[in-house]
Amino acid sequence: MKHLQFLGKYVDDIIKGNKNLTIRLSKGNLKPGDIFILHAGGKVIGKFRVKNIYTKKLYQITDEEAKRDGYNNKEELINDLKRIYKRLDLNRxxxxxxxxxxxxxxxISSEEFAWGGKKIDLIELAKLILKYDEKLNEKERKLLNILIESGSLRKAAIKLGGLNKRYIIRKILKKGFYRLKEKKII
Incomplete structure (x- = not known):
């Protein structure tokens, strides 16, 4: 299942249907008809379907599109994008x-959703995986040990080079979680 992250300030507008569009630097791996899990403010808001995807130059965005993305107008949207992406070109x-x-x-929190609705202590999960999952390779073992030593997913990802590295450890945890579930260990 695909996932899209939004800022928590958009939760109410998303639920009410006022925010039904997002303007991104890329479409990622999405295409019309795809179903995705929408996350905002650390919570899962729900399952959504991509109705349409199209591209245009940033300067061509309309006020209506900016409003559907949660802004008052195009100028506010562009200013916010420029704040996030320092050297953003209007021809992008x-x-x-x-x-x-x-x-x-x-x-439900995004974290609980990821683990099938359960509250999971990731450090304890990593310890269980290291103890019972014989399919782990050396690199995976090393990364789980970094997680345990760091004490949090965030700190471990920073040790690996940045918060965007969390997915590497999450992937190992997820595989291990399902293998331990199959063995009825958890």
């Missing part, structure tokens, strides 16, 4: 992703 092509809700959830 951006992806406009229109979406619609399929199922609103909005009462």
């Amino acid at each position: 092509e951006v992806a406009i992703i229109e979406f619609e809700p399929i199922e609103i959830i909005n009462n």
Whole structure:
């Protein structure tokens, strides 16, 4: 399942249907018809479907598109994008992703959702995986040990080079979680 992250300030507008479009620097691996899990403010908001994706130059964005993305107007949107992406060129092509809700959830944290609705202590999970998962390779063992020594996923990712490295450890944890579940260890 694909996932899209949004700022927590958009939760109400997303649920009400006021924010039904997002303007991104790329469309990622999304295409019309794809279903994705929408996260905002550390929570899963629900399952959504991509209605349409199109591209245009940033300077071509309309006030209506900016409003559907949660801004008052195009100028506010561009200023915010320039704040996030320091050297953003108005001639840059951006992806406009229109979406619609399929199922609103909005009462489970993103972390709990990732683990099937359970509250999981990632450090304890890493210890269990190291102890019982014989399919781990040396690199995976090393990364789980970094997680345990660091005490948090965030700190371990920073040790690996940045917060964007969290997915590497999460992937190992996820595989181990399901293998331990199959063995009825958890």
